[in-house]
Amino acid sequence: MFQGFPEIKEALMSNKMQAAFMVAPMAVALRAQGVPIKIVYLGHRYGSAVVVRKDGPVKTFADLRGRTVAIPSRFSDERLILFKAARDNGMSAKELHMVEMAPPDVAGALAASAIDAFSMGEPYPSQAEMAGYGRVLFKARDYWPDYISCVLVVRQDVIDRRPDAVQLLVDGIARSGLWLEDGARRRAHREHAADFVGRYYFRQDPRLLRWALLNPEDRVKYEPLSPRKKDFELIVGLMRETGVLERDIAFEEYVDTRFAEGANGKRPWRYEAGWTKAE
């Protein structure tokens, strides 16, 4: 587990890590700079929000004018959503003072009034809401249908030498996503996921993850997770427009769709709380 995206980038480039979940624009920018990686799948859809102080002066998007807003990285969809929302509200994002901050630090910074707002993925909006000092000003889905944040990237040498291992990884994520969206069992599965991910992976209070996964149940979505060209063209367009991508880049240059295609038709894991193994 890492605490910030720049560290993940370094670990990936040095081959300490062979795959990583990172914000989509960072993956595109790295590829455009010649780093041999490819996006092979998505981590989720939605799950990002702009949060302000509950008792603060910001009531509408226009109230953010001149205020400090924390973002995880200049190469993040959480930054791009601010540009999109600003445009839809007849403003320029240049009227906001954006600062980069490690995701785990933003809720505390908002509580201490060191920032006026943050644009971040879950569970940090939930953390501010649960603690009582934060209010969601808007969710990414309000301005960006089928919004994407984190994607799965894999080193090109691993894709070339071990495609079966990459397919196994993507299949596992696809089946986990379907398990989290599994019809009538969705709520129970999300409650269980919050418990074990909180304890064993995120090292966070499971109650926080329950809030993020269940309040409401579609706050974060785990299907469809196949990378779609039109979603990424929107991201690349916004990156070009906002000056974080120096050249146009073709979808095929930074996405390898064959593993997502290979995962099509997979079924959700068969697993319930208390079982020792998923099938």
Place this chain on the structure above:
Amino acid sequence: MTDAKRISTLIVIWTTIITAAHLTLNVNWKVLLNDRLPEDKRKLNVAYIPVT
């Protein structure tokens, strides 16, 4: 036992305890062993941060 021997013994015991605690608590043996497997048998290391 002389004072010098007693102090040496305590230092050895203390160093052994600290080393054992370090090897147990701070070294991720699964990762170390995985890195020594042949490439086709190695598990992929996947990086993430605690955020969606």
